[in-house]
Amino acid sequence: QSVLTQPPSASGTPGQRVTISCSGSSSNIGSNYVYWYQQFPGTAPKLLIYRNNQRPSGVPDRFSGSKSGTSASLAISGLRSEDEADYYCAAWDDSLSGPVFGGGTKLTVL
């Protein structure tokens, strides 16, 4: 059981905009930054969004993050087949004194 809650799956067609939600609590998302990671099968996670809505160099602006209260969202616009991957949200948790992850969302591009 993950501390942060994500839907196990999401899907969309090429060109669509999809959003993935991440729900937490006051001890994590509610009081700290949210991060998003993208992971392809058999590879290490890659940082996609940091500090709620910042993109590392090289991440397309099709990817955007937002946070409101104890929830956060990752939005992918202009969906492409190469976006098919697992997406994980994360945040520092003050109660655990460490980062916690969501269970991951498998994105399928139909």
Next chain:
Amino acid sequence: QLQLQESGPGLVTPSETLSLTCSVSGGSISSGSYYWGWIRQPPGKGLEWIGSIYYSGSTYYNPSLKSRVTISVDTSKNQFSLKLSSVTAADTAVYYCARAELDGGLPDYFDYWGQGTLVTVSS
């Protein structure tokens, strides 16, 4: 370009200690601007943070694993290590080492990751 590489046995006997090392190249582990962490992922499951260490030796551990985990750093070798004792089949996972940015003196997001190494706990 910073690179991290995990190394260690791929098979560990139940009740024994899992030991892994992360070698860092392309940057100094002693730079003082980062924490260095371990994250694991059981087959087909999500990510779990194990713990993080600063070059000075300051550590943060996942409370659920704290009694069994030791993370240490060797600045002379530019490496940090993980020891997980009394392992069971539930500890079978891909283990990743990663670099964490600092935010207000605490570990922040992981921006560089190793490729991961699968450790299987089995007799």
